[in-house]
Amino acid sequence: MTETSSYLLRFLQIIGIVSVAVFLLKWLFQVSVGWYLRQKTAAQRSLILARVKLVESQHQLSISQAPPRDSREWVEIEKHAVGSAPNGGEADDEWEGIIGFFHPFCNAGGGGERVLWAAIQATQQRWPKAVCAVYTGDKGVGKEDMINNVEHRFNIKLHSPTITFLYLSTRQYVLSSTWPHFTLLGQSIGSLILAYDAYSLLIPDIFIDTMGYAFALAFSKFFFPSIPTGAYVHYPTISTDMLSSLDTSPTLGKGLNAGTGKGIRGFLKKQYWHLFANLYSRVGSSIDVVMANSSWTASHIRTLWGPARTKRRKSHPVTVVFPPCAVSDIIEAVPLTEASEAKRSPTILYIAQFRPEKNHTLLLRSFARFLRSHTPKNEKDETPRLILLGSVRDASDATRVYDLRLLAHELHLNSPTCTFITDASWPTILSHLSTASIGANCMWNEHFGIGVVEYQAAGLIPVVNDSGGPKLDIVVPFAGGETGYKAGSEEEYASAFERVMEMGRGERLEMRKRARERARGFEEVEFAKGWVEEVGKLVEMQGRGGR
Numbered sequence: 001m002t003e004t005s006s007y008l009l010r011f012l013q014i015i016g017i018v019s020v021a022v023f024l025l026k027w028l029f030q031v032s033v034g035w036y037l038r039q040k041t042a043a044q045r046s047l048i049l050a051r052v053k054l055v056e057s058q059h060q061l062s063i064s065q066a067p068p069r070d071s072r073e074w075v076e077i078e079k080h081a082v083g084s085a086p087n088g089g090e091a092d093d094e095w096e097g098i099i100g101f102f103h104p105f106c107n108a109g110g111g112g113e114r115v116l117w118a119a120i121q122a123t124q125q126r127w128p129k130a131v132c133a134v135y136t137g138d139k140g141v142g143k144e145d146m147i148n149n150v151e152h153r154f155n156i157k158l159h160s161p162t163i164t165f166l167y168l169s170t171r172q173y174v175l176s177s178t179w180p181h182f183t184l185l186g187q188s189i190g191s192l193i194l195a196y197d198a199y200s201l202l203i204p205d206i207f208i209d210t211m212g213y214a215f216a217l218a219f220s221k222f223f224f225p226s227i228p229t230g231a232y233v234h235y236p237t238i239s240t241d242m243l244s245s246l247d248t249s250p251t252l253g254k255g256l257n258a259g260t261g262k263g264i265r266g267f268l269k270k271q272y273w274h275l276f277a278n279l280y281s282r283v284g285s286s287i288d289v290v291m292a293n294s295s296w297t298a299s300h301i302r303t304l305w306g307p308a309r310t311k312r313r314k315s316h317p318v319t320v321v322f323p324p325c326a327v328s329d330i331i332e333a334v335p336l337t338e339a340s341e342a343k344r345s346p347t348i349l350y351i352a353q354f355r356p357e358k359n360h361t362l363l364l365r366s367f368a369r370f371l372r373s374h375t376p377k378n379e380k381d382e383t384p385r386l387i388l389l390g391s392v393r394d395a396s397d398a399t400r401v402y403d404l405r406l407l408a409h410e411l412h413l414n415s416p417t418c419t420f421i422t423d424a425s426w427p428t429i430l431s432h433l434s435t436a437s438i439g440a441n442c443m444w445n446e447h448f449g450i451g452v453v454e455y456q457a458a459g460l461i462p463v464v465n466d467s468g469g470p471k472l473d474i475v476v477p478f479a480g481g482e483t484g485y486k487a488g489s490e491e492e493y494a495s496a497f498e499r500v501m502e503m504g505r506g507e508r509l510e511m512r513k514r515a516r517e518r519a520r521g522f523e524e525v526e527f528a529k530g531w532v533e534e535v536g537k538l539v540e541m542q543g544r545g546g547r
Helices: 003-062 072-081 111-126 143-154 183-199 214-223 240-245 263-284 295-311 327-333 338-343 360-373 395-410 426-435 450-458 468-474 490-502 505-522 524-543
Strands: 098-102 131-136 163-167 206-209 229-233 289-292 347-351 385-390 418-422 438-440 461-465 485-487
Touching: 003 098, 003 131, 003 163, 003 214, 098 111, 098 183, 111 131, 111 143, 111 450, 111 524, 143 163, 143 426, 183 214, 183 263, 206 214, 206 524, 214 229, 214 263, 229 524, 240 263, 240 295, 263 295, 289 295, 289 524, 295 468, 327 426, 327 450, 327 505, 338 505, 347 360, 347 426, 347 450, 360 385, 360 395, 360 490, 385 426, 395 418, 426 450, 438 450, 438 490, 450 461, 450 468, 450 505, 461 468, 461 490, 461 505, 485 490, 505 524
Parallel strands: 098 131, 098 206, 131 163, 206 229, 229 289, 347 385, 347 438, 385 418, 438 461, 461 485
Antiparallel strands: none
16 A cells, blocks of 8 residues: 555545544534423423413313304315325324414514414314414513404404413514624524524424524424424515615615625625525425415525425425415405495505515605696595505614605605504504505515405505515406506506596496405415415324424
8 A cells, every 4th residue: 555545545534533523523412402402491391281271171161162163164174184194084183282383573463473373373273282382572462462462453363271472582683683784694593592592491392483584493403303393484585586686776676685786795795695595595495394475485485495305305395375364354344336436535555564675665755756747537536645554563663654754744745645554453454445445565576465465355456566476476367357556666656556546436346346356365264274284294294203
């Protein structure tokens, strides 16, 4: 053996020893952290299960019989779930495990929160003995207040005894303000900290993220590979559209980072985003069951996570489960007749959380442009109005509303021409849905658009951004005609508003009816069917030890 060969052999031996050592250290780290967290939370788990059993028994004693589960809608859901258990049998109604719902901002009051609560409602109906544990950072809101808020805001009634809330103390690490630089990576690291916080409180039997923290699910899968994980993805953390938007003009309204890809700084940002996209793909490949809220989201998730999921032999494909929309409640509450048409005012309604990506600024400027060119048909016509209605999560949202009010004043959009309504109750929302004429949406690449569906169900004519879920899934031709309009710029929005205002009453009513029929495809029962089918896969996996 030559001296060179000897050195090479010794080098390979060292590499082998290092590789084995790294593997053993990784394994030891996984096992020790997992064991520590299980030991730390064992008493808490026993306490939660005992408390749920006690409160449930007290609840059953206080009523003459158990809550009815024989409504026609829920019978349909349960039939739909048949076959999700082993050997093609029915999913086990007697399953008594703990499902952890990771949703640190569960009291925010937006569309993502409607999904969370409707998901818990469907879970309770399908697996009445399961415990729904919600990991939240809303420490100032108690259980009963939270459940009352859900009913007040969404008209969703939950079974209180089998819900428990686990309060996180590290939510600040997922706030964008905590990471002024490298925000995507920083928030993802923050979600790992938050996941450790969650698992320090309780280790569930099934872990589901309903807010978009894929790294939290990767944390669970790394330390607890036997725990099935699920994700309901509202919006990919990064997408090919985001990457391409770096080179577009900021005047086109394609997101908050449009046009920031120029120069050396822009080049470095592109490289950072591409590296993060690769990391995000690896993380997403670890999730067992993935649900997407729209065709747009599913397409991007399949592109990002699909190849890596295939390599890891994930058997469950990414499935579209449209979010729950209060279509039936709205249809029941809001008539759509010639008489109701006569009572509608020329009002444009925008229902959206006061977040920067919702682009309220574009709507204010578009409405001001529309008013400058709008000519009433006759002197008796009402002056068009704009109503901005949405929830405020924190101080930054409150500041944003203040800034929007200042912009409205600069554009000469004073009350009552322009009105802001924050944290409205469900009856208030219904009232405005029944009297407005147009429903606006200005977010670029809105992942789905629950508010747009609610517009359609109430008979409003949607004018939405020409992108994302509203474009692909909601405002589409139906029954031989249009169900709304799409726009991108101030000019296009203003033109669409004018087009609706110029329509005859009969023509408007026909479009409203088509839009309502289109909305029926997004009823809450359809979401519940899809949800229990996908979660049924996780329940089955849990019964097989997470395999």
